[in-house]
Amino acid sequence: MGKLFTISPSPHVHSGDSVNKIMYGVILALLPAFIWSVMMFGLDSVRVTLIAVAACVAFELLIQKFILKVKPQIADGSAALTGVLLAFNVPASVPSWMLIVGALVSIGIAKMPFGGLGNNPFNPALVGRVFMLISFPVNMTSWPVAGSFGVDAVTAATPLALLKEGIKSGQPVVEILKGLPANMDLFLGNMGGSLGEISALALLLGGVFMLIRKIITWHIPVSVMVSAAIFSGIFWLIDPTKFADPIFHLVTGGLMLGAFFMATDMVTSPMNPKAQIIFGAGIGILTILIRFWGAYPEGVSFAILIMNALVPLLNRYVKPKRFGEVKIQSTKG
Amino acid sequence: MLKTFKIGGVHPAENKLSASKAIEVLALPKTVFIPVGQHIGAPAEAIVKKGDKLMVGQLIAKSSGFVSANIHSSVSGTVKKVETGPDTSGYPKMGIYIDVEDDIWDEQIDRSADLKSEINLDSAAILAKIQNAGIVGLGGATFPTHVKLMPPKGMKAEVLLINGVECEPYLTSDHRMMLEHGEELIVGVKLLMLALNVDKATIGIENNKPDAIAKMSGLAARHKNISVIPLKVKYPQGGEKQLIKAVTGREVPSGALPISVGAVVTNIATTFAVYEAVQKNKPLFERVVTVTGKTVKNPSNFKVRIGTTVSELIEAAGGLPENCGKIINGGPMMGKAFANTEIPVSKGTSGILIMPEKEAKRSETMPCIRCSRCVSVCPMGLEPFLLMTLSERQVWEQLETEKVMDCIECGSCSYTCPANRPLLDFIRLGKVKVGALIRSRKP
C-alpha cells in the first residue's frame, strides 16, 4: 500500500486570516490615536494603557487557569484589545486602582461568564467603562487639560459637557460654541476628553487602515456617522440657536472611537451588512438623542450597549440576501 | 467592468503552475483498473469476463439505466479479473482489471488529428452518440451528459453555456485544452447546440487566461451565435448557478435546476469529448489531467488513459516529493484527498494536486468570533456560522428553513474563517440529515 496520506474534507487551502491577526490588526490601528494621546497627556496615557492591558490579560489568564481550568487563550489578543479600548475610554488622569476594577468588570463580568471570546453579548470594554462612570463619577468626568503634561491639578470639561452646561444655563448655542475650539481643532484633537477619543483624525487614520486591511467593512462606521450627522443636522436646521451643528457632533466626544472601534467589535455586532447598517444607524441616532436630552453629555457608550442588546434580534430577523430567492416563474415547469 | 456573479466569492492564490505546459501524452500503463461506477447514478454492468481480449474503445460495461453511463476499455489486452478494487472514493468498488498488450484501437475510431468540422447528423443521432460514448461531466461532477441534454418535459433549453472558467486554483487542463484544441471545441459547441436545439452559446472564461480568451474569441467570431465572455476572476465562478448568473444575469431559483431558467452548462473537457465522440467515433476513455503542486518537480498536463494508476502520473511529473502530506483528486477548494497513490484515474479526475506536509494539516480551531466573514463570502447568501451551529445542535428542521440544501459545498466559508472553524464539514453533515428528512416526507 505504501505511505498513507492525510485525508481531510475540502477545502484544502485557507486564506491565512486568523483571530490573532484581526485582534493585533485592530490594536495596530489604534496606534495613531495612542501616539496623539501621549503627545497630549504625556506619560499618564502610557500608564493607563499599560495597566488596563495588563489587568485585562491577567484577569483572563487567572479565570481561565483557576476558575474555568481550561488552556489559557490570552495569546489570541482579545483581552489585550479590550484593555486598550478600556484605556481609550477613560480620562488619562484616572487612578490605577479604579482602572483595575474596570478591567475586572470587563473581563470577569462582561466576557468570561458568557463563555469567553465570541460569546459575550455586550462590548466588554464599554461595560467596564460604564461601570466606572457610575461608580466613580468624579474621577471619570475630570479631564486633564490637553498638553498640560503631568500637571495633575489642571482639569477641563469636554466640549460636549460645556455645551450641555451652557444650554442648561440658558445660553444660546452659537455663543457657547464661540467659547469652544473651532471644529477643525476639535477634528485634530485639541480638546479635553478620554485618553483615546480626542483626535478624530488619528482615529480616522486607524479606521481607514482597518478598512484597507479588510478587518472591518464600511457598513457600521459609515452608518453610525451618517445617521448621527443627519439626525443632529435636522435639529440644527430647525433651530441652530438650540442645537450644535452636525460636524461638531461628529468630531467631539467618543463618536469616532465608537464608530470605528467600539461598534465594530465583531462579537457584539450583527452578522450581515443589512443588519449592520440598521445597527449603526441605531447607534448614531441614540447617541444624538442622549446628547440632546439625556442626563449625560455623552451617549456613545450607552447607545452601543443598547444596540448590542438588539443584536440577537437583528440576526434573527434581518437575513442576508439569499441566492435564488425568487419565485419560480409559472410559465415554466 | 467585467462580468461576474453578485453574491459572495473569494479569490484564493491561483497557483496555475502548469499553465504554460503543453498537453503531453502519457506512456501506456502495463495494467489498468477501470471502475464500472465513474459517474453519478447507477454503476454500469460489466459485460466482459476474465480472459476476454479487448481493443481500445471497446464497450466493457453497459449503462444500467437512464442516469448511468457506458464504460469503454482504455487499452488493448486481456481481462485479468473483474473484481473490486480501489477507487477515488476510498471504498473498494467493482471494476475491470486489464493487462495491457499493444495499442490496438477499434477501427471505427478515427485516429487522425484532422479537424472534422462538417456536421451531418440530427439532434437525436448526436444525443445517441454522446450517450453511447459514455460521456459524463468532466469537471468533476461526472453527471451523465446525455441526461443534461434532454430537459425534462415542459422545460426548454434556451442557451448553452460553456464553462471555461477553471476557477479552482492549480488546475490548468481546460486552459490548455482551449489553447490547443480551440477549433475542435467550437465544433463541439455546435454539436451541443444542435443536440439541445438552441441557437445561442456563450463560452465564459476568467480573465486570468487572456490567451485562451483571445484564441476562443477569434474562433467564435466566425460563428455569429457563439460568443466568448471574459469574466472577473472570482471563485466559485465555475459553479453552475454562479456561471449562469455571471453570464446571463439569470438566477436559478433555490432548489431548482439550471434548466428552469433555460440554461444548460457543460465544461470544456466535456465539450471536447463530445466532439471526439460524434465526429471521430471515439468513446470517452482518456482525459487530460493536471499533475501539480508547489513541491512537484515538473507540474504537467497529461493526456491519460482512464484506469492508469495515479502513481504513474506522479512519476511522470518528477516523482512524489519527499515531504508530501496530502494528495488531492481535483483542486484545493473542492477536491477529495486520496489515502494513497494506488488509485486509478477515472472520468472525474481533473487534477492531481500534491501538498507538502505543512500545508496538509489544518490549523487549530478557535471559537467563532462572529466576524461574519463566512456570511459575506458565501455565494449562496447563506449564514455558514449559523448552519454549523444548528448542525452541531442537530436541529435539522431549522437547518432546512435556513436553506442548508442550497449550499454548493464550494468551501469559501471554511477557506475564509479566521477561527479555522470546520464550517463545511458540519454543513455537509447537516445536508445529509436534512436530505434524508426531505426524502422521508415524500410518500
Ligand code: SF4
Ligand atoms: S460551502 Fe456552502 S455554506 Fe460554505 S460558502 Fe460555499 S455555499 Fe456557502
Ligand code: SF4
Ligand atoms: S468566519 Fe468563522 S469566526 Fe467568522 S463568523 Fe464565520 S464561523 Fe465565525
